[in-house]
Amino acid sequence: MDVNQMQRGQQWLEELLRLAGLPADVTTTLNSSFAEESCWLTIDDTDLLPEQIQTMIGTGGSVLDSIQYLTNAILNLSQDRDQQKAFTVELAGYRLRRYAELKTIAEQAAAEVRKAGEEFELKALSSAERRQVHTMLKEYEDLETFSRGQEPDRRLVIRPLRS
Numbered sequence: 308m309d310v311n312q313m314q315r316g317q318q319w320l321e322e323l324l325r326l327a328g329l330p331a332d333v334t335t336t337l338n339s340s341f342a343e344e345s346c347w348l349t350i351d352d353t354d355l356l357p358e359q360i361q362t363m364i365g366t367g368g369s370v371l372d373s374i375q376y377l378t379n380a381i382l383n384l385s386q387d388r389d390q391q392k393a394f395t396v397e398l399a400g401y402r403l404r405r406y407a408e409l410k411t412i413a414e415q416a417a418a419e420v421r422k423a424g425e426e427f428e429l430k431a432l433s434s435a436e437r438r439q440v441h442t443m444l445k446e447y448e449d450l451e452t453f454s455r456g457q458e459p460d461r462r463l464v465i466r467p468l469r470s
Contacts, residue, residue: 426466
């Protein structure tokens with residue numbers, strides 16, 4: 308991802324926040340330690356009230372997920388597929404905490420599948436979270452993952468790899 312794309316993401320998100328009455332600075336960093344290389348747009352919460360932060364994160368991260376979805380949709384709208392980039396919107400450490408939670412959930416589910424020998428469904432994950440869990444469990448060569456169902460009731464399934 309080049310600097311221009313990162314700056315474009317930063318400027319777009321800062322303008323969205325300003326229009327929402329929540330002016331805040333946004334910093335950009337390139338991060339490849341999660342599911343995919345992504346430009347992290349981190350909202351500076353220094354001047355935000357705790358209520359504003361909670362509202363922007365939403366129940367289960369739903370509002371932050373929506374902001375991230377909108378950011379990705381708008382910034383990749385007129386881009387060729389090979390030019391599209393991933394943007395992750397972070398606020399108050401939510402994404403880092405949620406990633407750690409997802410890792411624990413994925414590891415426990417994998418252990419359960421190995422023990423029981425039966426498939427296990429993870430519910431109530433956003434599409435981005437499902438993608439992260441798919442990536443986390445790729446290293447488990449004896450398991451496979453796939454998604455089942457239609458939004459908003461789409462679930463991630465983990466099962467023993469069939470030979």
